[in-house]
Amino acid sequence: MRTGKDYLAALDDSRRVYLDGHAVTDVAHHPAFAPIARTIAELFDLAADPASAMAVTDPASGTTVNRLFATPTSREDLVGYREAATTWARHTHGWVGRSPDHVGAFVAAFGSHPEAFAREEHDFAANARAFQERVLAENSYVSYAIIPPQVSRATTAHAWEGELIQAGVAEERPDGIVIRGAQMLATGGAVADEIFVSCIKPLGPEDRDFAIGFVVPVAADGLKLYCRRPYAPAATSSYDYPLTSRYDETDALLVFDDVFVPWDRVLVYRDVAGLRRQFFDTGAHVLGNWQAQIRFMVKLQFLAGLARKVAAVNGVDRIPGVVEKLGELASLASIVESAVLAAEYTAAPDEQGMWRPGARAVYGAMGMQAELYPRVLAILRDLVGGGVLQVPSSVADLTSPETRPDIDRYVQSPGAPAEERVKLFKLAWDAVGSEFGGRHHQYEMFYAGAPFVVKGYAFRNYGFDGPVGEVEQFLASYGAA
Numbered sequence: 001m002r003t004g005k006d007y008l009a010a011l012d013d014s015r016r017v018y019l020d021g022h023a024v025t026d027v028a029h030h031p032a033f034a035p036i037a038r039t040i041a042e043l044f045d046l047a048a049d050p051a052s053a054m055a056v057t058d059p060a061s062g063t064t065v066n067r068l069f070a071t072p073t074s075r076e077d078l079v080g081y082r083e084a085a086t087t088w089a090r091h092t093h094g095w096v097g098r099s100p101d102h103v104g105a106f107v108a109a110f111g112s113h114p115e116a117f118a119r120e121e122h123d124f125a126a127n128a129r130a131f132q133e134r135v136l137a138e139n140s141y142v143s144y145a146i147i148p149p150q151v152s153r154a155t156t157a158h159a160w161e162g163e164l165i166q167a168g169v170a171e172e173r174p175d176g177i178v179i180r181g182a183q184m185l186a187t188g189g190a191v192a193d194e195i196f197v198s199c200i201k202p203l204g205p206e207d208r209d210f211a212i213g214f215v216v217p218v219a220a221d222g223l224k225l226y227c228r229r230p231y232a233p234a235a236t237s238s239y240d241y242p243l244t245s246r247y248d249e250t251d252a253l254l255v256f257d258d259v260f261v262p263w264d265r266v267l268v269y270r271d272v273a274g275l276r277r278q279f280f281d282t283g284a285h286v287l288g289n290w291q292a293q294i295r296f297m298v299k300l301q302f303l304a305g306l307a308r309k310v311a312a313v314n315g316v317d318r319i320p321g322v323v324e325k326l327g328e329l330a331s332l333a334s335i336v337e338s339a340v341l342a343a344e345y346t347a348a349p350d351e352q353g354m355w356r357p358g359a360r361a362v363y364g365a366m367g368m369q370a371e372l373y374p375r376v377l378a379i380l381r382d383l384v385g386g387g388v389l390q391v392p393s394s395v396a397d398l399t400s401p402e403t404r405p406d407i408d409r410y411v412q413s414p415g416a417p418a419e420e421r422v423k424l425f426k427l428a429w430d431a432v433g434s435e436f437g438g439r440h441h442q443y444e445m446f447y448a449g450a451p452f453v454v455k456g457y458a459f460r461n462y463g464f465d466g467p468v469g470e471v472e473q474f475l476a477s478y479g480a481a
């Protein structure tokens with residue numbers, strides 16, 4: 001299987017990644033991207049290590065593949081999938097949202113539901129299968145951008161001033177299509193191999209030119225990635241910024257300057273209903289978001305551990321009020337863990353034999369994420385108090401003989417000498433207060449869509465018929481007389 005070294009070598013191509021007005025050459029070695037690229041490389045090494053049990057034999061090709069890119073076709077597969085996704089998530093303690101298994105899950109569902117891409121006018125069924133086969137064979141890291149740029153949410157793309165602002169079809173050629181415009185927000189795009197581009201926001205009949213789905217290499221001619229300000233270069237050391245210095249994923253606006261996409265890389269073409277089919281009829285959305293909840297579960301467990309440790313170091317962990325706060329944190333983390341397991345428990349095979357995690361549990365947890373994560377942060381902030389600011393400016397205050405004695409004397413706790421205490425509180429600050437921590441706050445609230453959108457998934461997948469029927473039955477059991 002592909003190793004981290006293979007992955008890093010593949011990043012050396014002609015990709016156009018922009019930062020501060022300039023194109024970055026060699027992302028694998030640039031301070032903004034090298035840390036996250038190294039982390040992704042570690043994930044590939046982990047998957048390639050037989051001890052991780054992440055590799056399985058693909059029945060179709062007989063080759064060894066990463067089970068996170070394979071379609072789960074039995075309950076055992078789903079259990080194995082969860083364990084493998086947990087292994088990757090634990091490696092980053094849940095701080096890498098768009099690790100290759102996220103879009104990998106979408107692609108696995110696409111590949112097992114070619115019928116969702118087959119239409120009389122354009123039959124892209126073979127493309128959907130080939131996409132998954134390529135990801136399986138090459139261990140490709142696919143990122144995605146499936147949201148229109150935030151130009152105006154009052155109307156859809158056809159009504160925006162200026163032609164093709166949202167990525168759309170500029171030209172149809174015998175051998176493929178030409179794409180022009182922009183799409184947000186490819187997390188990991190700068191260090192991915194390929195990008196899947198589509199639109200998950202509902203479009204109308206007038207938006208047919210924007211109703212597309214396709215996959216391009218990040219280095220495709222004419223594709224530009226405009227990254228937000230990276231946080232990793234400002235991380236003075238791993239001691240001062242332990243999370244930022246390893247896990248700062250890039251978020252990038254994609255700009256298509258007439259990018260040619262051959263037909264064999266197209267999945268949806270000028271087909272508004274097709275957009276919906278690819279995400280929902282295939283089960284891609286529920287499988288991909290189950291992966292996201294597995295990753296979130298691991299992150300919340302990590303944050304619960306961090307809070308518990310901070311409270312212990314400060315000697316407050318037996319005070320009833322603090323126990324209550326830690327208990328609330330434990331409850332919130334358990335809710336997500338329970339939803340992950342409930343989704344597995346209620347999973348069932350679909351018509352194509354893919355085992356789909358239970359939608360009610362997946363979307364139930366997701367629906368509360370925009371409230372749950374800020375609440376977790378609030379509890380952690382509450383527990384750390386000013387301790388996250390009563391830390392030396394950098395690790396240099398610990399290594400300098402001039403300052404070290406004061407730090408040793410005044411920034412310590414019983415059982416936690418200065419170096420350990422400062423380390424812990426710097427980690428807490430990176431989680432709740434650094435620019436990286438702030439981005440994660442926004443990420444957890446929005447990565448699967450704005451909160452009103454995500455609650456819509458919960459609404460549609462809850463299955464209100466049963467509960468409403470029960471209420472009606474109860475109402476019918478008594479009367480005024």
Ligand SMILES: Cc1cc2nc3c(=O)[nH]c(=O)nc-3n(C[C@H](O)[C@H](O)[C@H](O)COP(=O)(O)OP(=O)(O)OC[C@H]3O[C@@H](n4cnc5c(N)ncnc54)[C@H](O)[C@@H]3O)c2cc1C
Nearest residue numbers: 144145146147150184185186187442443446447449450452
């Ligand atoms: C850090 C981060 C990383 C992300 N990574 C990716 C990625 O890798 N790939 C990807 O495709 N997407 C990604 N996303 C998600 C995506 O880019 C959007 O943020 C998400 O889909 C929400 O859309 P929006 O930001 O345009 O918010 P909007 O839809 O503009 O919503 C913003 C707010 O406006 C209000 N609002 C807007 N419309 C309505 C309405 N109709 N009814 C009620 N209220 C409304 C709500 O208060 C809402 O919370 C990421 C997001 C973040 C924050």
